[in-house]
Each structure stands twice: as structure tokens, then as C-alpha cells.
Amino acid sequence: MNHSEDYIQDFPIQGFQQDLINWYIENQRDLPWRLNQDPYRVWVSEIMLQQTRVDTVIPYFNRFLSLFPTLKDLAEAEEEKVLKAWEGLGYYSRVRNLQTAVKEVAEQYGGIVPDTAEEISKLKGVGPYTAGAILSIAYGVPEPAVDGNVMRVLSRVLLIYEDIGKAKTRTLFEDAVRTLISKEDPSSFNQAMMELGALICTPKSPACLICPVQDHCRAFDQGRQKELPVKEKKTKVKHVDMAAVILRNHEGKFLIHKRPKEGLLANLWEFPNIPVKKRGVSEKEDLKVFLQAEWGISAAVGDHVSNIEHVFSHLKWDIQLFEGHCSNKTIEACDLKWVTLEEMETYPFPVSHQKIKKLAKEVTA
Numbered sequence: 001m002n003h004s005e006d007y008i009q010d011f012p013i014q015g016f017q018q019d020l021i022n023w024y025i026e027n028q029r030d031l032p033w034r035l036n037q038d039p040y041r042v043w044v045s046e047i048m049l050q051q052t053r054v055d056t057v058i059p060y061f062n063r064f065l066s067l068f069p070t071l072k073d074l075a076e077a078e079e080e081k082v083l084k085a086w087e088g089l090g091y092y093s094r095v096r097n098l099q100t101a102v103k104e105v106a107e108q109y110g111g112i113v114p115d116t117a118e119e120i121s122k123l124k125g126v127g128p129y130t131a132g133a134i135l136s137i138a139y140g141v142p143e144p145a146v147d148g149n150v151m152r153v154l155s156r157v158l159l160i161y162e163d164i165g166k167a168k169t170r171t172l173f174e175d176a177v178r179t180l181i182s183k184e185d186p187s188s189f190n191q192a193m194m195e196l197g198a199l200i201c202t203p204k205s206p207a208c209l210i211c212p213v214q215d216h217c218r219a220f221d222q223g224r225q226k227e228l229p230v231k232e233k234k235t236k237v238k239h240v241d242m243a244a245v246i247l248r249n250h251e252g253k254f255l256i257h258k259r260p261k262e263g264l265l266a267n268l269w270e271f272p273n274i275p276v277k278k279r280g281v282s283e284k285e286d287l288k289v290f291l292q293a294e295w296g297i298s299a300a301v302g303d304h305v306s307n308i309e310h311v312f313s314h315l316k317w318d319i320q321l322f323e324g325h326c327s328n329k330t331i332e333a334c335d336l337k338w339v340t341l342e343e344m345e346t347y348p349f350p351v352s353h354q355k356i357k358k359l360a361k362e363v364t365a
């Protein structure tokens with residue numbers, strides 16, 4: 001692999017900076033986290049924007065900031081309320097790490113987000129990209145913030161054929177940005193790179209003819225922009241067959257279960273469910289046996305209600321959903337609750353079980 005200097009030799013850095021930043025100042029989107037440069041707001045937005053589209057994030061960001069307007073508010077909030085505010089954004093470890101880190105800032109830094117790469121990088125969940133984004137946008141520090149957008153833009157502009165899925169390639173791009181970044185306005189430079197990748201230099205059909213840095217783009221010059229960036233195919237998604245049940249008791253309340261503190265979707269609530277070995281053979285019986293063995297619940301599992309699919313980055317759940325009735329009047333386990341539909345609204349559920357929650361309303365309608 002070449003060094004970043006090899007790619008930047010004879011590259012018109014100043015002209016590139018100027019064309020990029022001028023375009024950004026004139027064309028930047030009106031986004032709520034750009035209202036000011038408060039490091040807490042920048043931080044929340046950057047964590048939300050990881051693995052989530054801008055249009056999806058906007059209402060979540062506005063609601064989250066209305067519930068937790070300051071770093072102190074988030075540090076002191078109950079985890080369940082924080083998870084509920086995040087419900088639907090997915091990748092819940094992001095918000096758990098955010099709250100843990102925010103508590104650390106409140107306790108160790110007097111509530112002020114650190115302004116050096118060394119200090120901010122020690123915080124939970126703050127990797128090189130998030131650190132660079134906060135430092136450059138909030139504090140004007142010329143630190144690289146390299147995400148997928150930035151790697152795509154630079155792989156085309158500098159004609160870099162290294163696999164962007166590899167850690168060492170990210171380092172190459174970070175080194176390149178250190179050389180290219182505007183020292184006078186690192187905030188606009190980094191945001192402009194992200195904005196260019198989101199709006200113009202898109203993955204499949206880059207709008208090269210209206211690109212503000214077209215004159216500087218080596219891939220465009222050689223007609224090779226669609227070959228870049230290089231990224232090896234992802235590993236196969238694991239497929240898991242599941243069975244779940246909308247279980248009601250004699251009062252018409254629904255049984256929900258809190259997932260463990262560690263692991264996938266930790267501390268979120270769900271309807272009773274189990275993985276099944278063979279689809280369409282014994283899901284009802286498996287659910288019945290599971291409920292009795294796990295929680296001492298005697299249940300009659302009835303009709304098939306629906307089939308729900310949910311895809312994570314590494315995993316696909318195919319859930320066969322049933323309805324059922326339970327004769328138990330009380331339950332002992334602390335991670336189980338009987339709740340009404342109205343009460344259910346206060347508990348955070350993962351997306352797959354939000355779908356089940358909607359069906360629960362239809363079943364009782």
C-alpha cells in the first residue's frame with residue numbers, strides 16, 4: 001500500500017479546499033445539529049448518524065434534544081427513558097456508550113466535552129471518526145473525520161484503489177485528510193467532505209457534472225469514478241428461524257420480557273420468543289414447553305398471526321408469530337411484566353418487536 005504523500009504529490013490542495021468549502025457554504029443542508037457548534041449537540045448527532053440516514057435522524061435528534069437538552073440531563077437520565085427515546089434507531093450499544101461517556105464527562109471533566117484528541121478518544125464509544133467530527137466541528141481543531149462518505153470522495157478524487165473495508169486503508173485516508181484539511185476552517189472542510197459524499201459523490205451514480213471539485217478529481221479525469229471505492233463483499237448474513245407469541249392473561253394484559261444486560265439488544269423489552277430448529281414443524285409446542293420450563297407459565301398457544309422478518313448487519317431473524325392465552329395469575333421473574341397496550345408504550349422495544357406490538361393492537365381490536 002502506498003503512503004498518503006504518494007497520492008497527494010502535485011495535488012492542488014488550496015484550490016481543492018477553496019472550491020469545496022465555497023460550495024458547502026452556499027449549498028449546505030439546513031440540519032438541526034448545525035444550528036450552533038455546541039459539542040454535546042454535535043456528539044449526539046454524530047452518534048445518531050452512524051449507520052442511519054439523515055432524513056431518519058432529524059425527528060429523532062429533535063425529540064432526543066427536547067428530552068435531554070444538555071449533557072447533564074442525559075448523564076442523569078434513567079437508562080430506560082434513554083432507550084425509549086432511541087427506539088427505532090437500532091444499534092442500541094451506540095446510545096448506551098453515549099450515556100456512559102456523557103456521565104464520564106459530567107464527573108471527570110466538569111460537564112465540558114474534552115477538546116483534545118487524546119482526552120476525547122478515551123471516552124466510551126468515541127472512535128477516531130467521532131473524535132475528529134466533534135473536535136473539528138465544535139472546537140475548530142484540524143482533526144480528520146473519516147467516514148464512508150469521505151473515503152468514497154477521496155478514493156475518487158485521489159484515485160485510490162485500496163480496499164476501504166480494511167483498517168489500514170482508513171489510516172491512509174486519515175493521513176491524507178491531515179494534509180488536505182483547511183487549518184483556517186476545519187469545521188467547514190470536514191462537513192463539506194461529508195456533504196459532498198451524501199449529495200453529489202454518491203455510491204452508485206455520482207453527479208460528476210455538477211461536482212464542485214470536478215476539476216481536481218483524477219477518477220473523473222480518467223472516466224473511472226464508477227470503479228471506486230474498492231470494497232470487498234461483506235460476509236454472509238446468518239439466518240435464524242424464530243417463534244414468538246403474543247400472550248394474554250385472564251385480564252387481557254400482555255406478557256413482555258426484558259432482555260439481558262449484555263449482548264444483542266441489551267435491556268430492551270420483547271414478546272416471548274425462541275429460536276426454532278425446523279420451520280413449520282413444532283413452533284407452537286416449542287413455545288409452550290419454553291414458557292413452562294423457563295418461567296413456569298402454563299399457556300395455550302393458538303393461531304399463527306403473521307410472519308416477521310428483521311435484518312441486522314450480520315443476522316436475519318425470520319419470526320413466526322402466534323397468539324396465546326395464559327392461565328397464570330402471577331409471575332415471579334423480575335424480567336417479566338404483564339402490561340396493557342397503553343402501559344406497553346412506555347417500554348423500549350427493538351424494531352422487530354415494535355412490529356409485533358402493532359399486531360398485538362390488531363389482535364385485540
